[in-house]
Amino acid sequence: MEWASAARAGAGRWLRRWQNVLAALGLIAAILIGCRLWPHPSLRDALPRSTAIHDDTGRLLRLTLASDDQYRLWTPLADISPQLIDATLMHEDQWYWWHPGFNPWGLLRGAWITYVRHGHPQGGSTITMQLARLLYRLDTRTPLGKLHQVALALRLELFHSKKDILAAYLNSAPYGGNIQGVGAASLVYFEKSAARLSLPEALTLAVIPQDPSRRLDARHGPDVTVVAPRLAAARDRLFQRWLRRHPDDARWRAVFRMPLALHTIAQLPFEAPHAVDQLIAGANARGEPLPSQVRSTIDLGLQQLLERQVRDYVKHMAGVGVRNASAMLVDTRSMDVKALVGSVDYFNKDIHGQVNGTLASRSPGSTLKPFIYGLGLDQGVLGPQTVLRDVPSSFGPYTPENFDGRFLGPVTATQALIHSRNIPAVWVDAQLRDPDLYGFLSQAGVQNLASEQHYGLALVLGGGDVTMQDLARMYALLANRGVLKPLRLRQDVPAVPGKRLLSEAASFIVTDMLEQNPRPGTTFGSRPAAAPVFWKTGTSWAFHDAWTAGGFGPYVLVVWVGNFDSTPNPAFVGIDAAAPLFFRIHDALLAGHPQLRPPSRSLPDGLKRVRVCLATGMLPSRWCPATGETWFIPGVSPIRVGNVYRPVVIDNASGLPACPPYAGGSTRTEVFQYWPSDLAAVFARAGIPIRKPPHNPACANAGQAQGDPPAITSPLRGASYALRLDRPEGNAVVLAATSDADVRALYWFVNDAYIGRATPAHALTWQPVQAGTYQLRVVDDHGRSDARSLEVGVVQ
Structure with a gap:
């Protein structure tokens, strides 16, 4: 009993002795947890950062400066080479994972060497202390400053994890000049990300922060800077220490004896400058900060191809006063901008080279005419072979002229479009209703349009202003079967469904019409066997702007030739100044991609081929000298028998x-x-x-x-038909007529919509889609006709 009582008394004394210790430890743990959970700014946002903008394959286009004029590219710890992390800790702070933010032995050793032995000053700073000095811009050359640094280091350790502190240090350490952080240093010195560094490169970066100004003093070669002896010696000393921990890396000895090249800030890429400027400006306008890494839609290979072709063309045409040009290439499948050349020379102040010509609003000349014809196709104004009148005409007070001052008389809609005849285009626009061209441009998002009354019919001939990017979106609409989608410059911007402005059939027909436009030096009607091109030129009033826009393969290409100060030049004619540049780029692209083909697309539903008289564009009578086929939208396209x-x-x-x-x-x-x-x-x-x-x-x-006109025999006059909803396949109406012996063809119409052709000996079937009163009409190939009404009801 006495033994048990003594044991209980001993246990009580032990609990009383340690309960204060346990309580203190619990309080410390609670404080640490509370500090970590208490809301506080992220170290990632402590300093402004740069953005690395890449092309669609990851090649660097530009590394931007942070707002404090430093190159500082935030790179997560997981994206930094583990060898660089280990080498930095080995060189700077071997006890980093164990100390609370400062190392007493390091501080004492630094004070002894600095103040007692009066040697080279040493601070004894840990990585946490160095981060505190960088973040808070401390003067640590005095004992009081060093105490302040220790206090702030303890605060950092209290509120942030070791990994966060290490990541912040690696992203803010000095690496020479205005380069801070391993992300920027890797891109500048080695033209690669921090994750892809080799061992010699990682150890080189690890020793720079201790003395960046002196260790980077180097011998200069024509393209690169060779690592200085001082830096190479510090790196090699670290390598010897590294081998004690990693003996397997002795295979790198031969590499360490070779010269190591470091690139300079002056060699940072500055590619696709106008596109990158626009990407940055767009983010600023939306008030959203750019992330550290941005993947653009630009294809650097295509970008350089366009730049080279534009530069060479302007140089070639300098004799006729061509000083500037712009061009852009869009992949219609994704609406990605693959190349954007805002001017021929970004750095040429004489031509205002930093202006992005693809964003400038200018008169488009005749490049809008395809959309007038597309609207006309959708509204039943015309078909591709409809004969239009290119004759002197007045539209109220407006009397347009053709560019060449001549009139061709009857021309098909296709010929009028590809030969850019003004009178037919104005006539078509005058027939349009809801929308007309103005309404179409408004729906397409064209900015800065004046009122519709301000333009009148002159809008057809380029009276309003659009940008090259507007034209690129609208020509991509033709390739995308009438659906308008926004352009993309960033791959992280999600694709959107877009909105339909033209029917599939109308956009298909317009594209087919424009593909018949012969390239300069060929004749009308000739089409290339490979990669067909649909294209249209434009010339603004008074020769300020020359345009060519079109598409081939999966791309839409728009080019502009002119002067940013709007100086006119008679040489600025679309077919003469812009079309050659368009086809130079086309040919260069085709040379690099000989199998270039447009995306596979099926024929739009409902689109038909119909035989017409080529001279009139109407259904052929037996007297028509020549016939051919054309596209026809049933129930929409206007068509009748020609006389x-x-x-x-x-x-x-x-x-x-x-x-x-x-x-x-x-x-x-x-x-x-x-x-x-x-x-x-x-x-x-x-x-x-x-x-x-x-x-x-x-x-x-x-x-x-x-001769006698045809007479409808079916349906009977006065007859009524019933639609059976339970048997839609049995709702067909038989159309038949008798005709004179000289008749070879009968053409049937329902409510003036052409539905088909039959011989006198054969009937035609037609299926009404809803109840109502229909007007049936049959016309023979002499122009004689018969008509009657038909009532159609519904049976449940």
Whole structure:
């Protein structure tokens, strides 16, 4: 019993003796945890940082200066070479993971050497203390300053983890000049990231911070700076210590005996300057800081190709006053800007080279005409073979002229577009409704447009201003089947679905029309077998700007030639000044990518091919001399049987139109062209012989071809049809008609929309999509017709 009582008393004394110690340890632990959990600024944000902007494959385009004019690129500890971390700790602070922020032995040793032995001053600073001096800009040359440094080091250790402190030091240590941190030092000196350093490179960086100004004093070569003897000696001493811990690295001895090249700040890349400027400015405008690493969409190889072609072309054209040009290349699949050349020379003040010409608002000339025709296709104004009138015309008070001052008379919509005829384009725009061209540009996001009344129809001919980037987005819309998407300069910007401004069919047809535009030196109708090009030129009023925009393969390319100060030059004509540069870039791209092809896209739903009379663009009568096929949007594209070519019965004796009834054997049939008077006048002025149809006042209907018009036999007159919702496949309506013996083709229309062609012996089927009253019409190939109404109801 006495033994047990003594044991309990001893245990009580032990608890009383240690409970204060345990309480103190618990209080310390609670303080440490509280300090770590208490909100405090991140060390990452303690100093301003640079941004490394790369191309789409990771090649450096530019390393920006931080706001304090230092190169300081934040690099997480996980992205720094482990060899560099170990070598830095070995060289600077071997007890880093164990001390509380300062090393008493190091401080005493430094004080002894500095103040007692009066040797080279040594501070005895740990990595934490060095970080405190860098962050708080301390003067630590006095004992009081050193005490202040120790106090702040303890504070850093209290509020931050060892890993965070080490990362902050490695990102703020001095590496010579205005280079701070291993991220910037690796890029500047070795042109690689801190994660990819070799052992000699890692040890070289590890010894620089102790004496960066003297150790970097070096011999200069033509391209690189060779590591100075002082720096090489310090690195080699560290390597000997390194081998004691890592004997397997003795294989590096031969490498350490070789000269090590260090690049200089002057050799930092400065690529795609206008694109990088725009990327930075965009982030600043949105008020968002750029991250340390930014992957742009620029392809450095394509960027350099465009720069080289633009530079050589401007030099070649200097004799005619060409001093500047801009160009940009966009991948339509992702809307990534692959190359952007804002001016021919970024550093040339005489031409305002730092201005980004791709963002300048300028008159686009005729480069907007494809979108007028696209809107016309969608609104049923025309088809690609619709014949338009290129004749002197007035649209209210507005009387436009053609660029060449000539009028061609009847031209197809395709010819009018690729030959940039102004009168047809203005006429098409005058027919547009909701949207017209102004509305289209507004929906496309074109900025700084004046009111619609300010432009009127002059907007068609380049009366408003757009930027090259606007044009690139809109021409990419054609390649993307009518969907407008924003351009991308950063890969971390998510792609967006975009918005539809043209139908798939209309954008497909416009692209097909523009692909028929012959490149300079070839003829209309010839198309290259490989990588077809759709393209359009533009010339602004008074020859201020020359444009060419288009696409090939997966790319859209836009080029501009002119002067940033808007000095006019008669040489600034799209086809003469900009198109050659466009095709120089195209050919250079094709040479590097001989298998370049556009992305595979299927034919838009509903798009059809229809045979038309080539001279009129209408359905062919039997008198049409030549026919061909064209694209047709069912229910939208305007189409009817043409009657320009008409037969006339001629009396053999008089040569005049015969009076009916016609006597067999004494008459013959001849075909004449019945062009409207304005087109006939253009033919006459151009010296084009058109046989004038003869006239016989002796009788009515002289020479007119006889024959009965077609008569609809199905559906029956007055009949009603019922749509069965449960059997949609049985809702087809049979269309049939009788016709005269001279008829070869019957053309059927529903509500003036062309639905198909049939021979007199065959019927056509049509399926109504909803209930209502429909107007059916059949026209034979002589222009004679019949029509009737049809009521369609619904049966549940």
